[in-house]
Amino acid sequence: MLLHEVVATVAAVGATRSRRVKVDELAALLARLGPxxxxxxxxxxxASPRQGRLGIGWRSLTDxxxxxxxxxxxTVAEVDAEFDRLAVASGPGSAADRARLLHDLARRATPDEWGFLVRVILGELRTGALEGVLTEAVARAGGHPTDAVRRAAMLSGSLAETARIALFEPDGALQEVGLEVGRPVLPMLAASAATVxxxxxxTGESSVEFKLDxxxxxxxxxxxxxxxxxxSLAEITHRVPEIVExxxxxxxxxxxxDGETLALDADGRPRAFQDTMARFGADADRSVVLRPWFxxxxxxxxxxxxDAPLSERxxxxxxxxxxxxxxxxLTGQPEVAVEFSRDALAAGHEGVVVKSLAASYAAGRRGSAWIKVKPVLTFDLVVLAAEWGSGRRTGLLSNLHLGALDPVGEFGAAGGFVMVGKTFKGLTDALLRWQTETFPEYETGRTAHVVRLRHELVVEIAIDGVQRSSRYPGGLALRFARVKGYRPDKSPAEADTIQALRALLPAGDSA
Structure with missing residues (x-):
């Protein structure tokens, strides 16, 4: 199959809001593929290549x-083979080898194909072809019940391998896919609720558990x-010898x-999320010790x-x-659960997860059996710029650059604004249209991808917290930022300050 058929299907999927049409387009594509x-x-x-992460950054692609x-x-097979070569390039001279391989692949691709491949490599393919929709498409293309495909995918940890089985293996092969020690399973996911x-x-009778950060x-x-x-099912055994022991x-x-790991400080309280993730992603650093909770x-x-209930598990x-x-x-009484959630917050954790004691483990699913509850923080920030969208948002101003007020110039913007993050989350179709129509009135300049704005528009942003970051001059970045709405009733001078955001950093991190 030619790659452009995949690209055309992705464009069609991204251009529609209809789940049925998405499934139809994807199923038709899958039916034309060879084993x-x-x-x-x-x-x-x-946007999950068979080879895993290719180790190619944004700068290498844009340069x-x-x-x-x-x-x-x-063809699909030719691109897959090139990804194989990129994945194994290592050692002396590998940077030059990667550059040569990328240059050759880019030269052989049309502009549309290259744009698609860049998004695949960077994991930024936002087209609506999410795994849930693609699972339905695999079932339709292979003539199988969706539940059978979904279960095989969750137990194998690979929708791609499940698709191969569903499309090309004999009847009954999907049902033979089971749990296998050593082969990771897609994790069960939690929905969200506003209150405990x-x-x-x-959930009724529940296990109310600390939500560890x-x-x-x-x-x-x-x-x-x-x-x-x-x-994401990547193996990190060599990085966490303390957990292994x-x-x-x-x-x-x-x-x-199934569990969570994090680092603790000398007082037994959780260290900053950034500390845990830095240690979690390190091949050699052992200065921070990780502890597992299951x-x-x-x-x-x-x-x-x-398939056993959580009470038995x-x-x-x-x-x-x-x-x-x-x-x-373990409780079914809201007041008991609320008090326990206060204990979790007092101990420095994010909140709680409330889990039905009667529920089985639905790997890879986000249903109502597990529900996370975390305090939602909101801040009024100023829009500094906006990026043009892609996929279904092509032609619309989407991703917002957000700034916090720096009233005393502590971070080099006296009376101005310090960038603290970006987000496209929470933008409705109506807001996207409004931004695209309105932002040009505030424009101060633009590049091919970004429109810079006068610092006059205030937007309310919900976040789960902040974390240390050297990417922005304020030394922090927003975590899971999403738009709640614009605040025309507020002036930029009333925006929240960088100091207020930095106060959310764990003790010892704000210095």
């Missing part, structure tokens, strides 16, 4: 200066062999555990537990992990 192409194509569609092809000739009482009203881990053990995976001490010969168990000593989990069980209280 040697399907895993690569699904990787392209989800390329080539004359692209005028005729589409690249709202969450308990949905760390990194999700999935741990597999068979005998002495322990493997640790991230939320702890799990080797558990009372189980084979086990699959909140679920999927398999133990030959028994699969994902928790009992087995407590037996296996002992003191490494995440703090929790």
């Amino acid at each position: 040697e192409e399907v895993t690569a194509a699904v990787g392209f569609l989800t 390329l200066r080539v004359e692209h092809a005028t005729t589409a000739t690249l 009482a709202d969450a308990v009203a949905v 760390g990194a999700r881990i999935q741990v597999h053990r068979r005998g002495h062999d322990v493997r640790v995976f991230t939320r 702890i799990v080797r001490g558990f009372d189980a010969d084979s086990v699959i555990l 909140f679920d168990i999927l398999h133990v000593d030959g028994r699969d537990l994902i 928790r009992a087995e989990l407590a037996r296996v992990v002992g003191d490494n069980l995440v703090p929790a209280t």
Whole structure:
């Protein structure tokens, strides 16, 4: 199959809001793929190449200066082979090899194909071809029930491999996909609620658990062999020897555990999220020690537990992990759950997750069985600039550059604004149209991708917190920022200050 067929399908999917049309377009594409192409194509569609991260940054891609092809000739298989070569390039001279490979690939691609490949490589393909829609498309193309495809994908940890099985393996092959110690499973996800009482009203008798501000881990053990995976199913065993040793001490010969890891300070309180993630992503640094907490168990000593209720899984989990069980209280009473959530916040954690004790482990799904509750912080910030959107947002001003007031010039913008982050989250179609129509009235200049604005528009932004960052002059960045609405009632002078945001940094981080 030619790559341009994938690109055209992605454009069609991004141009519609209809889930049915998205599924139709994707199913038609999948049905035309050969068995040697399907895993690569699904990787392209989800911006998750079969080879994993290719180690290519934004600068390497944008610095390329080539004359692209005028005729589409690249095939899916050829691009997949080039990604193989990029993935294995390492050692002395590898930078030059990568540059040469990228240059050749860019030269052979049309402008549209290259734009698509850049988004695939950077993991920024926002077209509406999310895994849920693509799962339905795989089911339709292969003539299987969606639930069968979804279950196989969650147990194998790979929608791409599931698509190959669904499209090209004999009937019954999907049903043969099961849990396998050592092969990561897509993690179960949580919905959100505004209050703990709202969450308990949905889940009933619940396990109310600390929501730790760390990194999700999935741990597999068979005998002495322990493997640790991230939320995205990347293996990081070599980075976390302390977790490996702890799990080797558990009372189980084979086990699959779901949990979180984070670093603690000398007082036993959680260190900054950035500290945990820096240590989590390091191959050599051992100056910060990670501790694991586990909140679920999927398999133990030959028994699969994902279909068992949480009440049964928790009992087995407590037996296996002992003191490494995440703090929790079992209750169906909202007032008890609310008090426990206060304890979680007082201990320095994000909030709580409320989980139905009757629910099974729905890997890869975000349903109402798990509900997270975190305090929502809102700040009034000023729009400094906006970026032109892509996909369904092509032609619309979308991603906002956000600034906090620097009233005394502590960060070099006396009376002006210090950039603290970007977001396109929370923008409705109506807001996108309004921004595109209104922002030119405030324009002070532009590049091909960004329109700079007078610092006059105030927008209310919800965040989950802040973290240290050297990317912005204020030394911090917003976490999970999303637009709540514009505040025409407020002047820029009434915007929240960089000092107010920095006060959210954990003690010792604001210096």
